[in-house]
Amino acid sequence: MHSAVVREMPAKDLQMPQSTDARSRVLLIDDEPNILRTFRYCLEDAGHRVATATDPEQAEQIVQSDVFDVCFLDLRLGNTSGLDLLPKLRQYAPWMRVVIVTAHSSIDSALEAMRAGAVDYLVKPCSPDQLRMAASKQVQARRLEQRVELLEKDDSLLAATEMESESPAMKMVLQTLRQVADTDATVLLLGESGTGKGMAARAIHRASPRANANFATVSCPSLSAELLESELFGHKKGAFTGAVENKLGRVDQAEGGTLFLDEVGDVPLALQPKLLRFIHDREYERVGDPVTRRANVRIVAATNRDLKEMVKNGLFREDLLYRVNVITVHMPALRERLEDLPVLAERFLLRYAANYRRPARAFTPAALEAIRGYAWPGNIRELQNVIERAVILCSSEEIDVDLLSIAEAAERKSRPRIGDPLSLEEVERSHIRGVMANSPSLDAAAKTLGIDVSTLYRKRKEYGL
Secondary structure (H helix, E strand, O other), X not given: OOOOOOOOOOHHHHOOOOOOOOOOEEXXXXXXXXXXHXXXXXXXXXXXXXXXXXXXXXXXXXXXXXXXXXXXXXXXXXXXXXXXXXXXXXXXXXXXXXXEEEOHXXXXXXXXXXXXXXXXXXXXXXXXXXXXXXXXXXXXXXXXXXXXXXHHHOOOOOOOOOOOOOOHHHHHHHHHHHHHHOOOOOEEEEOOOOOOXXXXXXXXXXXXXXXXXXXXXXXXXXXXHHHHXXXXXXXXXXXXXXXOOOEEOHHHHOOOOEEEEEXXXXXXXXXXXXXXXXXXXXXXXXXXXXXEEEOOOEEEEEEOOOHHHXXXXXXXXXXXXXXXXXXXXXXXXXXXXXXXXXXXXXXXXXXXXXXHOOOOOEEOHHHHHHHXXXXXXXXXXXXXXXXXXXXXXXXXOEEXXXXXXXHHHHHHHHOOOOOOOOOHHHHHHHHHHHHHHXXXXXXXXXXXXXXXXXXXXXXXXXXOO
16 A cells, blocks of 8 residues: 555544454554554554554464454555455465455555455545444444354243342342442352353343443363363364364453353363463463463352352362452342242243243143242243243143243142151141242231241342242
8 A cells, every 4th residue: 555545644533433343453454654654543542452463474474363253455565465465364374354445546456355355445546434334334243243142042931031039039139239239249140050140140241331241151060171272272183173263352352341250160171271371361372372361351250059168078179269259249049939839830831822922921820839839959941941931832821830840849848747757847837838928928927927127138038039
């Protein structure tokens, strides 16, 4: 590109508010330093982070050592052609969106470059607004690709469930989530499987200053130590058998956003030192690549395991425990938030009825009684699956008890019978739970039980209700 191609930009043209793509990375490749400097000022003022290269060799080195969303590639690089560099850029970073910059006389070459994988082209000379608009357009396209990739890979059954509750225990959790959301503190979510830990992690992200960036999930129990390290940090081509191309890790995908470590208690011991270093310093290396990188991510972790007990048994590093539990939030089991059962059941019913175009619109009284009386050991996830099955099988507007796969268990466990081999404590706990489930308020439940509200509060705490 020649120095006369782009006009010097007046100061007023550089005054632009911070872009929503503030954490995007842009690479400029041009052999003219003045043009690089002008383009860089323009894009940095728009909120992008910019790197530059003046020749193909430098460009190759930069692309292999960092992650970029967009690249502006000049077709004339001294005595070489950008067309020769484009296939290498595509090999090193297939996710990077390449925009060709060309003169009028090179339109045919630009079209050839687009057939080779470029996504757009700019004609010289281009104005600051044209450059900024081109960058913003491609960054938005890249963000959309990333979100689609995450949605396709992310196995979160609870992502669409709204965080609403009438339960005092859950309301306290929601208040804590709101308080920590606008910080970058690491959060550890504890609770049984299916209690909504993934949903809570997403709620933290949506309420945080990082909401416009990505939310990426790493499912820790599902992979070996080697594959989990690759999933987390990425790998270089040839790093291990099957690594046929460079791969971005979830850390790269979450840049500027939130990284969710699901079931962090299942991280293999061999990988825990690297995870500790990453959480502490936000530094890491891709598998097979010695280059140290830094990440700008907020970390939320979750587990259904007792990490303190694991530390005692030598299964989890004590220093890693200290790093992940800066803020600890206990997600209540579904049996501890009985107030929410009817609302959640109805919400799932209406959602699946719409998804599957089924006629079901309500539960019969017997079905609701079975739902209230069941212990729900699988928590919200189990409730979701039970309702989905019932909706699919229902041919009328009401779901009856016979369509609930938990009906028999609910009947057995809903109320202890006189003479059952149970302690008085178990009978009292079950009776209080049943009365609360069928009362509009705690005051009403206390009145039915013949005790005052303070005693009911104490009983609820004592029995974990």
